Amino acid sequence: CLATLIIMLVGDTYTLINYVSFINYLCYGVTIIGLIVLRWKKPKIFRPIKVNLLIPITYLAFWAFLLIFSLYSEPIVCGVGLIIILTGVPVFFLGVYWRNKPKCVNRLIESMTCWGQKLCFVVYPQCGSAREE
Secondary structure, eight states: OHHHHHHHHHSOHHHHHHHHHHHHHHHHHHHHHHHHHHHHHOTTSOOSSOOOTHHHHHHHHHHHHHHHHHHHHOHHHHHHHHHHHHTHHHHHIIIIIOOSOOHHHHHHHHHHHHHHHHHTTOOOTTTTHHHHO
């Protein structure tokens, strides 16, 4: 979110749309790869919707072509898009991967979560219950 705000202040909306569209298509392809891997490694699990593997493989072939063409034609836009994605890595390590955080870090993360929930009108009843304990 912070990276998007900085890009909006520095660049124009067209450039931001290019960055985000590259990120979206990259995520779509990774999702399809995950679908294919799960179908191969865990073929017996329940799936509410099951499609022929030819459809995701065909989609993946077109996706690879478009992604390679994008990387070739606009490498700077794609690089900035990848940097935007990588800004989430420290947030992941701080919030999810780091299990034994000090209490002050946990309180900070909890208060930021509560603030974000209130800002977006998605406040759950549990918000603030950890502070009372």
